[in-house]
Amino acid sequence: TKWVYGFGNGTAEGSAEMRNLLGGKGANLAEMSNLGLPVPPGFTITTEVCTWYYEHDKSYPGDLRAQVDAALAEVGRLTGRAFGDSANPLLVSVRSGARASMPGMMDTVLNLGLNDVTVKAIGEGAEDMRFAYDSYRRFIQMYSDVVLGVEHHAFEEILQEHKDNNGHVLDTDLSAEELAVVIEQFKALVEEELGRPFPQDPMEQLWGAIGAVFGSWMTPRAQTYRRLHDIPATWGTAVNVQAMVFGNMGETSATGVAFTRNPSTGEKALYGEFLVNAQGEDVVAGIRTPQDLTEKARLEAGSERPSLESLMPEAFREFVTICDRLEGHYRDMQDLEFTIERGKLWMLQTRSGKRTAKAALKIAVDMVSEGLLSERQAVTRVEPAALDQLLHPTIDPKAERDIFATGLPASPGAASGAIVFTSDEAEQEKAAGRKVILVRVETSPEDIHGMHAAEGILTSRGGMTSHAAVVARGMGKPCVSGAGLLRVDYRAGTLSAGGRVLKKGDTITIDGSTGQVLLGDVPMLQPSLSGDFATLMGWADGVRRMRVRTNAETPADARVAREFGAEGIGLCRTEHMFFEGERIVAVREMILSETEEGRRAALAKLLPMQRNDFIQLFEIMKGLPVTIRLLDPPLHEFLPKSDEEIAEVAAAMGVDAQKLRERSHELEEFNPMLGHRGCRLLVSYPEIAEMQARAIFEAAIEAGRATGAPVVPEIMVPLVGLKAELDLVRDRIDAMARAVAGETGAQLAYQVGTMVELPRAALRAAEIAASAEFFSFGTNDLTQTTFGISRDDAASFLGTYQQKGLLEQDPFVSLDRDGVGELVKIGAERGRSARPEIKLGICGEHGGDPASIDFCESVGLDYVSCSPFRVPIARLAAAQAAL
Numbered sequence: 039t040k041w042v043y044g045f046g047n048g049t050a051e052g053s054a055e056m057r058n059l060l061g062g063k064g065a066n067l068a069e070m071s072n073l074g075l076p077v078p079p080g081f082t083i084t085t086e087v088c089t090w091y092y093e094h095d096k097s098y099p100g101d102l103r104a105q106v107d108a109a110l111a112e113v114g115r116l117t118g119r120a121f122g123d124s125a126n127p128l129l130v131s132v133r134s135g136a137r138a139s140m141p142g143m144m145d146t147v148l149n150l151g152l153n154d155v156t157v158k159a160i161g162e163g164a165e166d167m168r169f170a171y172d173s174y175r176r177f178i179q180m181y182s183d184v185v186l187g188v189e190h191h192a193f194e195e196i197l198q199e200h201k202d203n204n205g206h207v208l209d210t211d212l213s214a215e216e217l218a219v220v221i222e223q224f225k226a227l228v229e230e231e232l233g234r235p236f237p238q239d240p241m242e243q244l245w246g247a248i249g250a251v252f253g254s255w256m257t258p259r260a261q262t263y264r265r266l267h268d269i270p271a272t273w274g275t276a277v278n279v280q281a282m283v284f285g286n287m288g289e290t291s292a293t294g295v296a297f298t299r300n301p302s303t304g305e306k307a308l309y310g311e312f313l314v315n316a317q318g319e320d321v322v323a324g325i326r327t328p329q330d331l332t333e334k335a336r337l338e339a340g341s342e343r344p345s346l347e348s349l350m351p352e353a354f355r356e357f358v359t360i361c362d363r364l365e366g367h368y369r370d371m372q373d374l375e376f377t378i379e380r381g382k383l384w385m386l387q388t389r390s391g392k393r394t395a396k397a398a399l400k401i402a403v404d405m406v407s408e409g410l411l412s413e414r415q416a417v418t419r420v421e422p423a424a425l426d427q428l429l430h431p432t433i434d435p436k437a438e439r440d441i442f443a444t445g446l447p448a449s450p451g452a453a454s455g456a457i458v459f460t461s462d463e464a465e466q467e468k469a470a471g472r473k474v475i476l477v478r479v480e481t482s483p484e485d486i487h488g489m490h491a492a493e494g495i496l497t498s499r500g501g502m503t504s505h506a507a508v509v510a511r512g513m514g515k516p517c518v519s520g521a522g523l524l525r526v527d528y529r530a531g532t533l534s535a536g537g538r539v540l541k542k543g544d545t546i547t548i549d550g551s552t553g554q555v556l557l558g559d560v561p562m563l564q565p566s567l568s569g570d571f572a573t574l575m576g577w578a579d580g581v582r583r584m585r586v587r588t589n590a591e592t593p594a595d596a597r598v599a600r601e602f603g604a605e606g607i608g609l610c611r612t613e614h615m616f617f618e619g620e621r622i623v624a625v626r627e628m629i630l631s632e633t634e635e636g637r638r639a640a641l642a643k644l645l646p647m648q649r650n651d652f653i654q655l656f657e658i659m660k661g662l663p664v665t666i667r668l669l670d671p672p673l674h675e676f677l678p679k680s681d682e683e684i685a686e687v688a689a690a691m692g693v694d695a696q697k698l699r700e701r702s703h704e705l706e707e708f709n710p711m712l713g714h715r716g717c718r719l720l721v722s723y724p725e726i727a728e729m730q731a732r733a734i735f736e737a738a739i740e741a742g743r744a745t746g747a748p749v750v751p752e753i754m755v756p757l758v759g760l761k762a763e764l765d766l767v768r769d770r771i772d773a774m775a776r777a778v779a780g781e782t783g784a785q786l787a788y789q790v791g792t793m794v795e796l797p798r799a800a801l802r803a804a805e806i807a808a809s810a811e812f813f814s815f816g817t818n819d820l821t822q823t824t825f826g827i828s829r830d831d832a833a834s835f836l837g838t839y840q841q842k843g844l845l846e847q848d849p850f851v852s853l854d855r856d857g858v859g860e861l862v863k864i865g866a867e868r869g870r871s872a873r874p875e876i877k878l879g880i881c882g883e884h885g886g887d888p889a890s891i892d893f894c895e896s897v898g899l900d901y902v903s904c905s906p907f908r909v910p911i912a913r914l915a916a917a918q919a920a921l
């Protein structure tokens with residue numbers, strides 16, 4: 039088997055297409071090399087080796103070593119050096135690279151191959167001992183940290199002490215002699231920690247680093263990340279070994295990162311940062327503040343420090359040309375890493391750049407006008423879930439802003455919450471239903487869970503490309519980074535700036551669009567949905583097949599959903615209307631009455647209110663379909679619970695408190711979820727269905743007259759398991775339709791259908807369809823009843839299931855295709871077999887989940903229905919599913 043793929047010198051054995059085998063980084067290094075771009079030569083050990091490694095008790099294929107040796111020799115040939123050679127040594131970087139870029143994987147090790155002998159040769163070759171020692175101390179530090187597990191900060195402390203003792207501020211101020219001393223101390227530290235010396239043999243170093251990359255694939259951090267992003271463990275990571283180029287060879291050398299367009303706004307302008315005389319991750323580590331790439335950016339930022347454009351014009355021009363070339367080649371915004379060694383530019387990475395939703399929209403729309411993309415391609419370029427960011431509030435410009443501090447606008451949107459200083463606290467507070475802002479000096483991959491739990495993230499250190507900024511943008515969370523004047527004191531639990539001190543629990547608002555940190559809970563505005571958003575959504579609407587409806591029962595929700603493009607209501611839960619204002623009194627009266635007569639009297643009071651609700655919804659929906667579900671929850675939910683409440687309600691209703699308590703007791707159920715609810719209530723009390731049907735019909739007539747758009751209501755009977763249940767309720771509805779038509783002389787068009795939310799209904803769909811003009815898959819209940827897992831109790835064990843790998847995803851969030859999905863498929867097929875024109879939709883939470891929407895398309899459902907704020911997401915996801 040071929041385990042190793044070489045690249046460099048204008049050719050490569052791999053290409054961008056081989057991402058699965060070579061990982062993202064390796065595939066793109068090969069592609070850049072094929073394009074003839076300046077890429078230091080190297081090779082990629084494939085992801086198949088990773089899989090092999092874990093299938094064979096963490097060992098390597100027998101022929102791997104020979105292939106690595108040969109590839110290493112070829113890199114030596116191309117660079118005119120030899121790995122481990124004492125006169126002309128080759129140094130390499132060892133870089134991990136999975137298919138999808140993945141925090142949590144091993145950090146890159148640079149300058150590998152250095153030891154007490156080769157460091158001299160490197161220094162003499164470059165005629166710069168300071169550079170050689172700087173590389174060596176970096177190597178010991180990185181290798182010890184990521185491969186040997188000696189903590190990073192121990193080295194930092196030694197370095198800091200040296201700087202302090204010698205009056206230096208920056209790492210670059212340290213002389214060759216000083217660095218030589220630092221190195222001796224580093225080595226002593228390693229020996230003390232590990233009980234053996236720092237490895238001097240380059241081959242041992244290399245295999246140590248390769249093993250560490252494969253080992254990092256199974257760390258808890260990496261596993262958590264994979265779980266959150268649905269990346270299967272079987273994908274594995276590749277290892278890239280690449281000849282070093284040096285950005286730390288003095289003032290004509292540099293290293294930097296860039297985006298071909300602004301990742302925050304999408305503006306078509308090169309955007310990035312660099313540092314002179316630096317290596318690797320110095321730029322993102324926030325130790326020195328990086329400089330702007332372009333003059334334009336420098337002027338806009340009002341920075342005194344020169345841009346790369348003015349400092350190294352030739353390398354800069356070449357870089358700009360390469361950026362354009364790569365963007366055109368990949369037809370996407372690129373995120374690039376480069377190093378300049380004594381004026382010569384080298385490309386170290388390219389990939390599709392992460393971007394905010396706003397930027398994603400702008401870039402997709404711009405690229406269509408630039409002729410780089412077709413409209414259909416543009417539709418695939420925006421991640422549906424990311425639209426959420428655009429639907430988030432921004433700070434009301436009229437609101438008073440008490441600015442506490444200002445940092446970088448790292449990820450747009452605004453959020454308020456209580457200050458917490460650790461990710462664990464963020465998670466706990468969130469679980470307790472509180473909103474928090476995670477405040478850190480800087481974040482690391484260990485903070486992912488806290489960042490997920492927080493409304494927003496604030497850091498005192500780090501630039502626009504810092505960990506916090508990149509991850510927050512990916513998550514669509516507001517983030518302010520590098521608020522330098524902010525002092526975060528973890529020990530004291532305080533956050534201070536400008537003489538003011540805040541504590542854990544105090545409320546702040548961050549504005550990720552301006553970088554401001556504000557005191558208190560600041561008023562916010564809803565976002566606008568015009569411009570690029572409207573353009574792209576228009577294209578999406580043009581390609582999608584499924585309709586998108588909303589789950590709404592209040593006029594406010596219905597209006598929002600219409601603005602977001604909902605094409606009707608897929609689920610109106612009438613019980614929500616029963617809680618409002620004085621209605622609850624009539625509802626309780628109905629529940630408490632012992633006779634049908636009494637119930638009818640109470641229902642008569644509810645009728646005009648219900649009718650009014652429906653008129654409003656029908657008017658807002660202007661002839662679009664509206665599905666109204668008849669009363670669903672167990673009656674017990676409507677009764678007061680505590681003794682005080684009971685006393686109060688009894689007094690208000692003029693009934694005996696004791697009687698009320700008894701009735702409440704009677705209605706209590708061991709397992710209400712599976713109890714007297716849904717159509718079972720309507721079977722017991724058909725008069726409820728009659729009242730609701732009358733309200734619906736009368737409202738349809740009135741709204742139809744008022745708007746001129748005829749209303750064809752869809753009446754949905756919940757929790758049907760037997761055809762006979764549906765028939766019984768349906769008879770009452772049909773009778774009511776005849777009655778209302780007779781009274782008013784109006785023509786009535788309507789449909790009756792059912793929610794498919796019990797496995798039996800899915801299995802018996804053919805016979806049920808004889809009485810149902812539509813099915814709506816109620817996948818919340820269908821998931822509960824298929825798994826036999828109560829949604830309200832699932833939290834205590836589903837997490838464990840996910841951690842132990844029993845379930846990849848929470849089935850209440852993303853539809854379980856294999857089980858629940860099979861029932862949906864069966865229900866759809868059998869329903870259609872009996873009634874080919876039957877209308878099929880889905881109305882659980884899954885209706886707004888892109889992966890579940892993709893499934894709905896594959897089953898051929900007619901529409902999905904979701905909460906108002908997810909409507910745009912569903913429109914785009916439905917379009918992508920259709921492509």
Ligand code: ADP
Pocket residue numbers: 078130131132133134145146148280281282283284285293294317318319375376377386387
């Ligand atoms: P990450 O996935 O965290 O970005 P990389 O493997 O891209 O890690 O490495 C991070 C940085 O290390 C690169 O941006 C580059 O600056 C530096 N680097 C990696 N390989 C080399 C190399 N062969 N020569 C010089 N610098 C390198």
Ligand code: MG
Pocket residue numbers: 145146
């Ligand atoms: Mg890294």
Ligand code: MG
Pocket residue numbers: 375387
């Ligand atoms: Mg990189």
